[in-house]
Amino acid sequence: MDDETLSEWAERRDTRIGRLRAVPLVPGGSPRGSHLNPDAPRAIQRWNGHMWEPHGFAVNLAETKRILFPGTEAAPASGPAPRLGPGTGRHRKPQAPE
Incomplete structure (x- = not known):
């Protein structure tokens, strides 16, 4: 058997301490996807190595993402969006600049 040693297991467990x-x-069962109920408040929990403990609170999905993923805000798009050629197909190609 390929069992890991106790020290390897403890090291793997300790790397997860502090994860949020x-x-x-929401009432009833909790939704499976984070995109469901984007305006619902969320409890932020922190892993202490043995159980999830209360850590904070967020009022909606946008604030939750700022707490869980700091510094990953999308950069503003550079320049205007490309103009699409005539037609209604979904595979239209951008027009060449004039």
Whole structure:
């Protein structure tokens, strides 16, 4: 058998300490996807090595993402969006600049 040693297991467990997760606060069963109920408040929980403990609170999905993923805000697009050629197909190609 390829069992890991206790020290390897403890090291793997300790790397997860401090990890955060968000739990939607909605009535009934909690939704499976984070995009469901984007305006619902969320409890932020922190892993302490043995169990998830309360860490904070967010009022909606946007604030939750700022807490869980700091510094990953999308950069503004550079320049205007390309103009699409005539037609209604979904595979239209951008026009060449004039």
